[in-house]
Amino acid sequence: MKPSRRHRYEPVRWALLGIAVVVLVVFLLAQRQSTLDVSYGRSPSSAPAIEEGSAGELSDATVPSADEMTALVAASPVVRLPGATAHWNEQRVRQAVGESPVRILVAPPGLDKDERDRVRDVENATIRVLGTEVSGGLYQVSADTLPGWRAQFATGDVTDLLVTLIAALRKDPSPTDQDDLRWREPTDREVAAVAADLRATGLHVGAGATLTKVSDNVAKNAFPDGAYYVALPVQPFGEPVPRYGPALTRLFPDTPIVVMYGLWIEHHGPGASDFAELAGASFYNQFADRLSRYDYPQGRVLATYLNRVTDIRYAGLFERPLPYRPVDPLRVALPALPWVFGGCVATFLILSLRSLRRPGGGLGIRRGDPGRGGTPARLAGLTALAVEMSLLTDTRSNAALTRGIVTLQAARTALDEKLPDPHVRTLLDEAAGELDAGARTLGIASYRPDLYLRGRLS
Template sequence: MSRLPTGIHETLRWSALTLAVAILMIFLLAQRQSVDVSYGQSPSGQTITEGSAGELGDATVPSVEEMTALVAADPVVRLPGAIADWDDARVSAIIGDADVRILVAPPGLDEEERDRVNDVENATIRVIGTNVSGGFYQAVSTDLESWRGQFATGDVTGLLVVLIATLTDQEKPPEVEDFSWRDPTPAELDAVAGDLRTTGRHVADGATLTDVPRQAAANAFPDRTVRVVALPQQPYGEPVPNYGPALAAIFPGEPIVLQYGNWVEYHGPAADEFAEVAAASFYGQFSDRLSEYDYPQGNVLGAYLNRVTDVRYAGLFDRPLPYQPFDPLRVALPALPWLFAGCVVLFLALSVRSVLRGANPAGQRRNTLGHSTVPARIAGLTALAVELSALAGGPANAPLTRGIGKLQAARAALHEELPDRHVHTLLNDAEDELDATARLVGIDGYRPDVYLRSRIAA
């Protein structure tokens, strides 16, 4: 490395430093933090005001005074638009002789309307949508069966029973499953299957789905076309038509997503493997908002499909992952610190020569005996070149010729009164070439440092 010509040496040295700085900047810029955007929120960096995601409905509630009067007159008050329902016998049994008053409000109220409902002090329990709260407590579902009844039929029986038992210091009674399925009638099945064959979706009367979120569906099932069935919230206490198994038999190997109100379920390829995981993850995170707000079914469907995509990207159940483009930076990022360190080491190693040269003015590091004038160096190296020319032959001719050329250029630069630094740079290169010639000839006495020192001693 120390025998590189000065120009190449300096170029390589500063290139190593520049590359090290560039690698450092790339690595630092790559260390940015990312934001995980969840359901109901805007894309990263934006703020969405309440209502812009379609979660607020058209229903309103009376004033606090009016609702207080209604609750005082009746232990159960259902405001217009309320969707929650329950088993009267079970709830009455747990209430017993206690004075428990229930105010039931519709979903999708804005903050001001929710505050009015919560300000009704004589209401023991408040139900907004299917969100059940009372006192300092809120009752929540914790399993798929409870969520299915809550979001498919508006059933809040279990939530009311648990909350009333807590408020009245009673033991929690055993859970009872009120939800039940039935096989769809041939007419019902034909109507749904016919729409799925022609348009890929069936939207029943009362459902709020307007369009299938195509991008979310493509991400969740990139190798299939998703068929969607959207139904409104089903009547409480009546068996619900179970379209899933029948449609899976009619459309084998194709993904089918069904919506019963805000309840979403999947039937089709690998349903036994990941459907429950996706549903539990989805409702475990979003059940609180779905119970209180009035999201359109398209929003709910899009969020569910995104969760299916998350499950597939997690690599669970050996499901094929959606395509992820190759990212060179992500692949190279672990190697960047090592490349940076290598460039720094190279720069420091090359800097040793420059530091040693800087110890003498104008790059005169080679003249160790104080003969720093340009003419003296030209004379000494010219004499060395003459003696080497009598001995050189074969491979030694090339460096000797280059060295003589550098000496001629140095003499011309001196004659034209160019700066000494430029002349010494040419002499440094000539000395490198003459040193290489001496090594090829095999006579150490003709190496520049040794030869010049002997001339001065003589």
């Protein structure tokens, strides 16, 4: 017996409908939005949120009660609490103060929230300095240039911050910042001691520095060809600072040199001019506020800086190579999924119309099977309804439509396998119920199965 044309198309038709359903589900699941959690201490692309105290930023320093500090401030115009690290040019600050009744309370860095709140509760203090964070009245001032950050974090100098805040409190014009940090060439003996450590281990840690090691993974991501690291403590305020970067670059011209003065980081070496300026400005613009009031260890700060260098390199700037990123098949295929869905639905609809319009058979009634003529017709009608609804479905009605299509497929299989007619009708009733729910969700009365099938058969 030669199979009819209709039976030859049946597997293809239902396979296309199944593909369309799968494509629709994949496409809807891919329409998600996510947020990126950026936190201090690691690369922003992977770091979890860090709670206060978990990054080693809190020190052992404490402060007296608010009443005790209030009494100290009342007795002296400048009160330095034990552990305070901020310094300033007294002559410039006195000139800015003039005859104004300014009282300054200087607290150590690394205080926890309760201790910081006690410092801020000292109402007779005109200016409060927490670490190197300067605030007073309704104002908080911060550096916004590389020289300003360098003075603040390399030597603890808050002169420009104090002068700017005093001018704001007196409602005077903002003064021009002055770079008071002075450099000196390191001696041959100093350079030789540092260079010997760099040749041996790639790391020199000066007396008083807190850096113990550099993470290999973080360092390799930032500088794949290797780099040398020099860690020095915060430099004495008012004294010339040895400038190791250029001196070491002359000894190691092909190797990046990273030098830390306290919490200030410099990058020297090949290709470091514009790159180092961008990395420094980006890093301190984001983290200077936290670095000013906490007591972070140098290792944590250096790891965060190196992650920022990695992020800039991964951005493809300064002709640096991009890292390898494996191809994501879903992202590549995602733009084509709507077209695949549309093509499958259109082909399914065309094949369904050919099946319904075959000559001599009537609407969905197969020859030689008069007893079951109504069931195939209803199956065909509900299938056509599902196809039309799929073009208008949304997230609210998609679930009902999908369940209806799956039930229709089960009914088609039962019909082809000549299962009992009541079983097929039960499946069609379930499919009709799901399609009716989808039509009511869409708000299209003509898509309710009873009305739709009545219109087709009429």
